[in-house]
Amino acid sequence: MAKILKCDDCGSIIKVLVEGDEKACSEHMFEFPVQTEGEKAPKHKPVVEIDGDKVTVKVGEAAHPMDDDHYIQFVLINTGCEKYIKEFKPGDVAEATFTVNSTDDLVAYAFCNLHGLWSSE
Numbered sequence: 480m481a482k483i484l485k486c487d488d489c490g491s492i493i494k495v496l497v498e499g500d501e502k503a504c505s506e507h508m509f510e511f512p513v514q515t516e517g518e519k520a521p522k523h524k525p526v527v528e529i530d531g532d533k534v535t536v537k538v539g540e541a542a543h544p545m546d547d548d549h550y551i552q553f554v555l556i557n558t559g560c561e562k563y564i565k566e567f568k569p570g571d572v573a574e575a576t577f578t579v580n581s582t583d584d585l586v587a588y589a590f591c592n593l594h595g596l597w598s599s600e
């Protein structure tokens with residue numbers, strides 16, 4: 480599970496690598512819910528293609544906008560104990576190819592600046 484937090488105070492978005500005791504952070508941090516369904520899913524839910532050790536992630540079935548005010552900020556994949564991430568800026572194509580050691584337990588995530596965190600599963 481990708482745990483993505485946002486700080487209400489400064490606006491930072493944080494990927495949790497190691498979970499600790501969050502009591503100290505809970506005053507400012509909130510966790511993005513992981514979404515997989517709904518009317519916005521076709522443009523947000525990551526689509527995964529696997530070809531040998533190459534994993535390509537597209538967002539989503541229908542291309543997501545990559546405008547200045549609405550775009551995919553990053554995609555992230557978890558495969559077993561490995562994590563891969565690619566960041567985007569407006570105007571980029573929201574697609575990433577990673578070379579991985581294993582596709583076991585692979586889950587892809589995409590993060591939209593307006594519509595939050597989406598998962599392939």
Ligand SMILES: [Fe+2]
Nearest residue numbers: 549591593594
């Ligand atoms: Fe969006």
